[in-house]
Amino acid sequence: MNRLDVDVAVIGTGTAGMTAYRAAKAQGARVLVIEGGEYGTTCARVGCMPSKLLIAAAESAHAMRHSAPFGVHAGEVRIDGRAVMERVRRERDRFVGFVLESVASFPEEDRLRGHARFTGPHTLLVDGHTEVRAARIVIATGSSPLRLPALADGGPGVVTSDDVFYWDTLPESVAVIGTGVIGLELGQALHRLGVRVKLFARGGSIAQLSDPEVLRCATRVLGGELDIQFQSTALGAVQEGGRVALTVADALGTESTERFQCVLVAAGRRPNVHDLGLEHSGLERGPDGIPLFDARTMQCGTSHVFIAGDANDERPLLHDAADHGKIAGDNAGRYPDVRPGLRRTPIAVAFTEPNIATLGASYRQLCAGGGRKFAVGAVSFENQGRSRVMLQNQGMLRVYAEFGSRRFLGAEMIAPRAEHLAHTLAWACQMRMTVDQMLDMPFYHPVIEEGVRTALRDLSRCLAAGESDVDAADTEPGT
Structure with missing residues (x-):
């Protein structure tokens, strides 16, 4: 059996794992990445990118079928399913290729293929062929779709x-x-x-x-x-x-x-932590089997183990996986000097039409625990100017702010081009802007963002009037 001794072992080469590898290397550590499956991130292979390719084809077909209200009359729309899926797979493989090139750029001695399992707090057995002893370990094993x-x-x-x-x-x-x-x-x-x-x-x-x-x-x-x-x-x-x-x-x-x-x-998806031999790691785990960790440092308890990306199930999104990996890799590389890393304002987008987006504190979070009330402003996009011009006048936006400070807290929406609205609002949230500061920003005409201004004006009015939202008891939709 082969035996390797390293400073940091990173289990997984998805977005979080690759980012953790680079961050730990930047700290001067000897780092080994271990991969038991295919190289290529969830996002590139079966997630964000191929799904958007399918959505792009669907948007094209939908636009052709619904052009008549503009006075534009297309002929019969014919969907070639084989051609649609061929483009999806071809472009998907192109995105995966970029990831493979990135992994291939890691020195060969830094890469090990095989499924890793803990045999002790500092030891991993990889497919029975290699024992790895690591001073620190990063778990970045991703997730898999649930089966019923x-x-x-x-x-x-x-x-x-x-x-x-x-x-x-x-x-x-x-x-x-x-x-x-x-x-x-x-x-x-x-x-x-x-x-x-x-x-x-x-x-x-x-x-x-x-x-x-x-x-x-x-x-x-x-x-x-x-x-x-x-x-x-x-x-x-x-x-x-x-x-x-x-x-x-x-x-x-x-x-x-x-x-x-x-x-x-x-x-939904399930974190890939249930076949890692975590019972031998010495880590305290929650009811879901995921090691307990600090979301500011990615450290599991006070141990030498860190967990990042979908594996910790905190925010299973690519941009958060990258942030997790950076924090985990930095801290694994310089352990025991563990420091909080940059955690950005949460933002999530569903690329339906209209888009669905949330950012900052959610409505449910703001209502949790019977805490202080918060003000809410709203706008409907049914009569919003640019939305009607584009015949995309559906949806609504609700924005939240704190009484007293008037600080903007977050938003939820289903809206045309919400992917862009959400970014603008997430930046304002991360900068801890007040509603008044946001209303001082420029708004062009005619743009979808004017709907944001309308919602913020409504929010400002509610703040001034001291109007809070409904009681938390009324905030559990879908139950």
């Missing part, structure tokens, strides 16, 4: 989001289990590409929304286009020839069975 045991008999027609981007062509029909970000993005894209789609939600949630007013608006807007069945439980699936018979119970317990070519399980 109730659908285990559904055969190859039951798939996850990871499988979608290996399709040769588009299916005729798809049931989507879950109305989180992944389910909504893929469900709407497939629908707009001519696939018969039905979405099933266990509760009443939409993406990451917690504000009941925005959630109601999102349910109405998306429900106007998509077939969404809320309060549903998937009971079972059976392969019947080229179809999957999916049995679902509604809120009253009434069971029904429908047949689809595919059942796409988009019920």
Whole structure:
């Protein structure tokens, strides 16, 4: 058996792992990265990038079908499913190639292939061929899509989001289990590409929304286009020839069975920490099996182990994984001199149309624990000028601020081009700007951002009047 001694061992070469490797190396440490699967990040291979390629094709088809109100009449729209998926896979492979080139730039002696498991607090066994003794360890093992045991008999027609981007062509029909970000993005894209789609939600949630007013608006807007069945439980699936018979119970317990070519399980992702031998690591773990850690330092307890990216399940998004990796790598490299790293204002976007976005403190967080009330401002985009010009006049924005200081705290929205609105507001939140300072900023005309100004003016009025929002007891939508 081979034996290696290093300062830092990084388990995983996704976004968090690669960033941790570079950060630890920059501290002068001897660093080894260990990868048991394919090189290439979740984002590049099966996440953000291929999903946006599918969404881009869907947006093109949707625009052609809905150009008549502008006086522009297109001919018959024909979707070539094979061509759509060929472009998705080709461009996806291009993005993955950039990641592979990045990993290949690491010195060969810094890379080890194989599945790593703890055999002690400082020792890892890699596929039975190498024992690694590391003074410090970074866990950056990513996550995997959840599979539902109730659908285990559904055969190859039951798939996850990871499988979608290996399709040769588009299916005729798809049931989507879950109305989180992944389910909504893929469900709407497939629908707009001519696939018969039905979405099933266990509760009443939409993406990451917690504000009941925005959630109601999102349910109405998306429900106007998509077939969404809320309060549903998937009971079972059976392969019947080229179809999957999916049995679902509604809120009253009434069971029904429908047949689809595919059942796409988009019920979330699970951190890859359950096959690492953590019982030998000496780390204290929570009920979910994830080591307890400090979100400012990524340090597990007071140990020499750090955890970053989707593996810690704190904010499973690429930009946060990169920040996690930087903090974990820095601290592993200079341990025991552990320091808090830069944690940016939370921001999350679902690339549905309209976009769904949240940033800063969520409505649920602000209502938690029966704390002090906060002021809320709002705007509807139904009559907002630029939105009507583009025939994208759907959705609403709600913004939050603190009484007394008038500091801007966060926002939730479903809105046209919310991916851009969210960035502007997240920057203001991170800079700890007040509502008055934000209203002093320039607003061009006519732009979507004028809707932000309207919401901020409403928020300023509520702050001045001392109007708080509803009681926290009313803030649990979808339960």
